[in-house]
Amino acid sequence: MNEHPGLPMASVAPAPPYGPPPQQHKTSGLAIAALVLGLAGCLPLAVLPAIILGIIAITQTGQGKRPGRGLAIGGLVAAGVWTVGWVALLGNTMGNPDNYTASPPGASCAAPPSGHANACTLKPGDCFRQPAVTGTFTSVELTLCGDTHDTQAIGTFIAADGPWPGGGELKAEASAHCQRIMAKNVDRPRLDAAGVRADLSYLKPEREAWENGVRTVFCTIHTPGAELIGSVLAPGADLAVPTG
Template sequence: MSYPDSGSMTIPADPPQERKTAGLSITALVLGVLGFLVITIPISIIIGIVAMVKKTQKLKVLAVIGIVLSILWIVAYGAIIAGGVNLFNNKIANADVKVGDCIGQDKDTGLVTKVTCGQGDVGKVYAIPVLPEGDFPGSTQVQKAAEKACLSASGKPADESTISYVSPSEALWKLGHREVFCAAKTK
């Protein structure tokens, strides 16, 4: 049996749909995680922005996370650089301290800095003996040697209420600092 030919009829197809992918978003996230490789930071930010703008990207939150991670890496590197500059400046300050200066001690680094007398100072420097070269003998030995050097330099019997000293930490010792800052407390 045959059907009458009613002509050919075409049904319009749906317009082609763009496939949504997450490739750029995932790439931005991975590069953000790998921010310790410095070069990945700007690439992650650029790819993340492109992924957020592109309409065909899904999981845009991954791109945002990648950008945030990259920004956190920038902040971390900035802090590391600022800390290094601060350490370098304080090392120079150690070298600038001389007899007669009032000193303070940074609680975090142990480095000595010049301060205004009477304002949170350790005391007024009366001697700066240098401990002998060699491997770090341990904190107790360094403190004993520093105390002995400061007491002999003061020419007075020990009076812990008026004489103090700042001895080098192991980290400073490894950097070549052997100076002991002997100070008399200011009134």
């Protein structure tokens, strides 16, 4: 069979389409912001904005929309990781109440000094300065919640009857009740925004008062080594005795 040499093929560029070139969308600024805030989740105030901006950015990005969906998802993932870390940290510091006692020196619940309160006169919502001791003290110095203080009573419960719960025997009961009261009454964003370590604690009657029928235990938010200005209670907090 005779073969004919082939002719070289010339490449032909396709003709440009009619009309203006397609518009190039810029990467979503919200997606970038969500990623930056998500990576900065070591600051508690950055986590919530990262989640909000990330959700908005996802709706604005994707196929046929502005680029940046991957950045938005990355910001949400980072914020989620930081959220889990903060919850775990707060669970460790706030899930194991410290045991403090505030009781009058005698069984009669005598009135405390002016400007002070004890286990018989303290009320949910009261703000005060806690003595710098771990153990027994007879009263606490009340303050206005608008002034600097380090502790606030967030609610109260009535402990179960029984022998004097010395040592840490009341701790499990206080932990369950105070965790419930904290979830109900404390404005967590307000507390987180304060940027201080906060401990869930409780004030219980001392032995003499207990043996004379005093069973009121106060749940408190205490910021050791730091001071708060303003109440940590959520609007409409339940201040009944007992709480809840």
